[in-house]
Amino acid sequence: MSTHAAAWWAQFATATDRFDEASVVEALGDVMAPGIPSALLRREAQIAVETVVRHLNKPGGAVLAAQAHEAAARLAATVTRLEDRATDDGDGTVMAAALALVLHGRWAEGTATAEPQIGTVPLVRALIGALRLDAVNTAMTLRLLGAGQTPSTAMQSSIAISRYGWWPTWLLKVVTERALAGTLDADVITALDRCAYAELSPAQARMARRLIDADEQLVDAVAHRLETLGEPSAAGRLREGDLSAVALAARLIPL
Structure with a gap:
């Protein structure tokens, strides 16, 4: 640094x-x-x-x-x-x-x-x-600072990551990537928390990860499927990039 x-x-x-x-x-x-x-x-x-x-x-x-x-x-x-x-x-x-x-x-x-x-x-x-602050992960904070984040943002992100340490590995990877990219905020954490509570199967988790990453082809296909299942509102939110719809989308898709 x-x-x-x-x-x-x-x-x-x-x-x-x-x-x-x-x-x-x-x-x-x-x-x-x-x-x-x-x-x-x-x-x-x-x-x-x-x-x-x-x-x-x-x-x-x-x-x-x-x-x-x-x-x-x-x-x-x-x-x-x-x-x-x-x-x-x-x-x-x-x-x-x-x-x-x-x-x-x-x-x-x-x-x-x-x-x-x-x-x-x-x-x-x-x-x-x-x-x-027991909730502050020093190693993660240093990584975030090294990525160019301010101390205030890095500390808050580190605290958030530590607080949700019980999340499955794939979600922890997502939240870490978001934190390093500077795109981790309260709305993202809430959406990811819903995914954690959704208890997704490995296949559903992989789909959720691709939806979070905004895989355009998959987002369109899943949104269309949601519409056929009577969930036009969730489909619309998914197309708009609303992460709150990801957990619902992943669970409604039969695998």
Whole structure:
């Protein structure tokens, strides 16, 4: 994957209502701090992360808030001082600067800053882990992101796929393909769910798959058959590409 702007990373916060800043700061700290080669600077960064996380877990404490502010400010000042007198990044100031942004609540900017050195995958894994969403399939999310989907879309699609893991294999393949193509939405999921509950035979499932793929010759033949069976409405929906008619069509066709 290529690198991404802060706005791209910020979408991880909007993909779920369970976003917890303390968990995100801790997770990003675990990934970023080891990338600071200077032992002293790395230790200062780790202490700052621990201090800020304590405050975020108990935001009402004035003492913890002051300590968090001081620790974050101290790390930022140390980074600025090192940058002013350094000719390269031997002390790991880029990674420490990224972490300082995270500690100041600018976690998306910090993640974007760290990405060129750490890589996209470790950061995505850290964020997904911090969200603590069991329904998110990390591997699938990474596949979807690699296919060019936004974090918000990829996360929602991944959650949908995980939720319907009981579906038969052929339907899981369809939903995965739709997700990768960016065409998985609520209407498609509802239609595919009806196919899952229809308990189609293997032959009917193969027909349903071809109908979902819009095999024009088969769609026309099946629609005509539905009309002869007294289901003109379903036939019309099928011709229009309405996936909600697929399960009915597959079950009404004698095999």
